[in-house]
Amino acid sequence: MPEEITGDGAFRVLVADDNEVAQRLCKRVLEKAGYPVLIAADGLQAVDIALNQRPAMILMDVAMPGIDGLEAMRRIKAEIPAMPIVIASAHSMASDRERFLAAGADNVLSKPFKLSDLITIVAQLAAAR
Amino acid sequence: MAQDGSLTAVKTAAGARSATTLWPLRTFHPARGGEASGELPGTGPLRRGSTSWTGTLVRRGTPFAALAAVFAVQALASAEPVVAFPLYLTVVLLVSLQQDRAESVAVAIVAAIALLIRPLATAGQAADVAPAVLLSAVLVAVAVAMNELTRHSREAAAAAQQRVDDLAASERRLRATLESAAVGLALAGPDGTLLETNEPLAVVLGRSREALLGTSLADVTADSDREALAGGLELLGGGDIVRWDADIHVVRPDASLLPVGLFMARLPNPISGDESLLVQLADISARTHADSLRDCVAAVRQVVVSSAGLDGALPQLLRTFCGYLGWDVAQYWAVDSDQRAMRVHNAWNASGEALDGFLDASRTEAVVQGTGLIGRVWRSGVLGAEEDLNDVNDYERLAVAQSAGLRSVVAFPVVAGGEAVGVIELASVRARGLQDDEVTMLVTAGVEIGQFIRRTEIAQALRRSEADHRAIYERSPIGIARISSGGEILEANPALLLMLEHDEETMRASAWPDLLRAYDQAAARQHKAPFLAGISDGRSVQVRAATGAGKWLWLQLTATSIPDASGRPEHVLVMIEDVTAVRETSDKLAEALEAQRDANVNLEKIDRTKSEFLSIVSHEFRTALTGIQGFSELIRDGGLEPDEVRAYGGYIFNDAERVNRLIGDMLDLDRMESGRMSMRATDVDVNDLLMEAISRAAPSAVSVEFKSDLDPRLPVVTGDRDRLIQVISNLVNNAVKYSPEGGTVTLSSRVEGQFGLVSVSDTGIGIPQDEISHVFERFRRVRSGAAQSIPGTGLGLTIVKQIVEMHGGKIWVESAVGHGSSFHFTIPLVAEDAKTLQLRHA
Known part of the structure; x- marks a missing residue:
């Protein structure tokens, strides 16, 4: 995938994932595309950063220690309903996707993912803003 | 009434002579016959016709005029009293014969005075006066004596006349009584020869009075009763009895028999010494007819009540109709099973072989509804009769009936449930009319017989039903017990005894109570009512019970209470089935089902575990692959620093190693678990x-x-x-x-x-x-x-x-x-x- 810088530097993305490899991958790809990245390693941390640092969107894993990604999303949406949250999960059955959308996710990204898919999703949300 | 009274009196004056037996005829009704005593003689024997005053005056004055004439002649002739005395005596005698005592004495006294006047007036000597006085006394004495004599003779004559009159009146009354009596009365000689009869008697006997005189009672008596009559006459004649009565039949000139009540009483004649008989004959045909109808109805009822079925009752019924009502032939026609014709079902011949031909002809006859006498009665359901077969043409067996000498036929329906199920036909060789009461009686009998048929049919159906139920009870493979409301066994069918291997005695004594206890325990476990409560619901309870031979069975008891007429449970019917085999099979089935269910639960659990496991494993793999795929994509796309490539290669290696470990662990686990x-x-x-x-x-x-x-x-x-x-x-x-x-x-x-x-x-x-x-x-x-x-x-x-x-x-x-x-x-x-x-x- 040819790297394109689509981000304007102001569209900050919070990556909430307990898997360090996933954190690094997302951070590397998104920053390269021009989106500053914040990292949270579990659900509670994600809520904390989302409310205090107000990223432009959140890329949220589900299976995390403490509160899971869905609970974190619920808490964040309760405070900032307009916060775009994309669920990025290795739970990738069709029923899971429906479940996440029903829980309030703005989009769903199944792991493992193509890097272009990640960037497209983020770019779409950035454009919509 | 009058003759009844007299007869009653005759009876009360048992043994009296005939004179005394006749007097009560007159004296029994003093109001009407009162003249007998009211006009007894003694007061005015000469009061015949009414005499006028002048007549009386002339009659009473005439003797005095005669005396005056005699006195005048004596005075003119200056005759001696002795000379005039015969004349005076003549006058006095005549008057004494004619007049009563006062008049004749008065005339005698006047004559005496006339005799005395001259001797006294001439103042003759005592010798002259004395004869005159004597003569006067003689006159008065003669007058008195003659008068007494006359009176006595008159009284005697009057009494004689009175007796004659009384006798004549009595005779008249007796005659009137005889004639006015509704019963036939007659006087007969000791041998039964009729001496005198009244009109009713002649009517009863169907002959004129004249023809009857001199006829013997035996001549008009039916042959069958003649011997009895002779016996009665002999008894009366021998003086053993004074009265005799009997119901006999008399023969009328047309040879028909008439039932009569005959009463005879000995009637001694005090004058002649000959004995005669008072004969009383009453037509009792109406009474006999009514009696026979009544007796017939009673006999029919008796037969109907005492018979078990129509076949047994019919011969007696037909015989009854013939015997009591005097019919010669009786036949019962019954409707065929296909309802299309009637045929003779039973017949009775009360007369003789002469009628067998008619009965044979009837036996082969099939009567269709509406035709002939029988067919008409069948269709209409009302009694029909042919009083004289010579005047009919719509009768099925006319020719054969006529040749058998039958004259009258009557047929009446046997009605059951509103329709004729049979017809009873009666036939007689005599032409006989049917009276209303006989019609009524026959129709009633038909209804009663019909009801009887209906009853016997119902009874037969009941018996059949009872037998069917009994057979079910006896042969049922299911055990059936009838239990009192107190729980005691009343009856156990063979199947139950066989099933439980008990005889009736041990069944009653021990097996049944044990079974009841088991039932109640089982019911209690199943939260059902004990045996004797709520038994009417017909629910089943299964109990375990040992047989007499010690074999254990599963028994299913189903109890149903049988209420009596008032709705209270009278007894309980318990069905007992040996469900051991079923029960064992179902137990096995239940076990198998249970095992199957457990297996299913395990399978479901395994299935669930498996899909959960799959979901978890795929998550783990995808998580590991996320790094491998992402970083390898970065490396592939190039443009990286060598340090970056090395670092990313490390990530990829680690995750790949992890995937490998995962696979190894999973395989280990699977091997261990399997x-x-x-x-x-x-x-x-x-x-x-x-x-x-x-x-x-x-x-x-x-x-x-x-x-x-x-x-x-x-x-x-x-x-x-x-x-x-x-x-x-x-x-x-x-x-x-x-x-x-x-x-x-x-x-x-x-x-x-x-x-x-x-x-x-x-x-x-x-x-x-x-x-x-x-x-x-x-x-x-x-x-x-x-x-x-x-x-x-x-x-x-x-x-x-x-x-x-x-x-x-x-x-x-x-x-x-x-x-x-x-x-x-x-x-x-x-x-x-x-x-x-x-x-x-x-």
Whole structure:
């Protein structure tokens, strides 16, 4: 995938994932595309950063220690309903996707993912803003 | 009335002579016959006709005129009293004969005065006066004497006349009585010859009075009764009895017989000394007719009441009609089963062979509804009669009936349920009319016989039904018992006795009460009512019961109460079925079903576990693949710094290794769980293994302090050395992984009874209480914040547990959050060979 810088530097993305490899991958790809990245390693941390640092969107894993990604999303949406949250999960059955959308996710990204898919999703949300 | 009264009197004056028997005829009704005493003589015997005053004056004056004339002649002739005396005497005598005492005495006195006047007037001598006085006295005396004499003779004549008059009146009254009597009365000689008859008697006998005179009673009596009559006459004549009566038949000139009541009384004649008979004959045909009708009805009822069925009753019924009503032939016509014709069902011949031809002809006849006498009666349902067969043409067997000499026929329906089911035909060789009462009687009899037929049909149906039910009861393969409302057995059918292998006596004495107790216990267990309460609901209860031979059966009891007429339970019907075979089969089925259900539950659980497992495994794989795919994509697309490429290659390698481990663990686990894991049983020194584990882990875990507390008495055990190393190193690695810097990991061993006990304790983060029970489940890694970065497949502890259990030991964990965890496992000290291990696991 040819790297394109689509981000304007102001569209900050919070990556909430307990898997360090996933954190690094997302951070590397998104920053390269021009989106500053914040990292949270579990659900509670994600809520904390989302409310205090107000990223432009959140890329949220589900299976995390403490509160899971869905609970974190619920808490964040309760405070900032307009916060775009994309669920990025290795739970990738069709029923899971429906479940996440029903829980309030703005989009769903199944792991493992193509890097272009990640960037497209983020770019779409950035454009919509 | 009059003759009745007289007859009553005759009876009360038993043995009296005929004179006394006749007087009451007159005196019985004093109001009408009162003249007998009211006009007795004694007052005015000469009061014949009414005499005028002048007549009386002339009659009474004439003697005095005669006396005056005699006196005048005597005076003119100056005759002596003696001379005139005969004249005076003549006058006095005449007057005395004619007149009453006062008049004749008065005339005598006047004559005496006339005799005395001259001697007294001439003042003659006493000698002259004395003869005159004597003569005067003679005159008066003659007058008085004559008068008495005359009176006496008159009275005697009057009395004689009176007797004659009375006799004549009595005769008239007797005659009138005879004639006016409604019954026939007659006087007869001792031999029964009729001397005198009244008109009713002549009417009864159907002859004129004149013709009857001189006829003997025996001549008009029916042959059958003549002997009886002769006997009666003989008895009366012999003086043994004074009265005789009997019901006999008399023969009328047309040879018909008439039933009469005959009464005869001896009537002695005091004058002649001859005895005669008072004969009374009454037509009792009406009474006899009514009696026979009544008796016939009674006889029909008697037959109907005492008979069991129509076939038995019919001959008697037909005989009854002939016998009581005087018919010669009786036949019963019954409707065919196809309802299309009537045929003779039964016949009775009361007369003789002459009528057999008619009966034979009837027997072959099939009567169609509406034609002929029988057919018309059948259709109309009302009585029909042909009083004279000579005047009919619509009669089925006219020719044969006529040739048999039959004259009259009557047919009446036997009505059951509103329609004629049969017709009874009666025929007579005499032409006989039918009177209303006989018609009524026959129709009534027809209805009664019809009702009887209906009743017997119902009774037969009932008997059949009863027999059917009895057969069901007797032959039913199901046991049936009839129980009193008190629970005692009243009746048990053969099937029940056979089923329970009891005779009736032991059944009643012990088996049934036992069964009832069992029923009540079973009912109580099933929350049902005991046997004698709520028995009407027909619910079933199964009980276990022993037979007389000691065999145990499952019996199903179904009780139904049978109410009496007032609705109270009178007795209970209990159906008892041997459901042993069914029950055993169903028990087996239930067991099989239960097992199936358990298997299904297990399958479902396995299925669920499997899909859960799949979901978890795919998640783990995808998580690992996320790094591999992402970083390999970055490397592929190029444009990276060499350091970056090296770092990303490391990530990819680690994750690939992790995927490989996952696969290996999963395969191990699967082999262990499916029993395909092979164990190599050798002697293992557990303490050695523990020391090896420490020495292997220590170099990479510099921040942790290792301690050991090993029991030297722990003997060598039998086990798979490699697997046991896997267990210990897994537990040690976990302990290191979850221990903070400066933590302590302690390995200990000791002997606990038949087991060696190994413990691996850390001073790490500990496991939350709610997670402890899940630590040995697959992919149940503790995901606390501190543990998040600790890699693992999540299958390690599950595999450890499997290996421990395969060796016959147990594994468990004690932990407190913040204080660390202790994993303990046991291993049997008694050596078990590999095969046992293998088997145990399988």
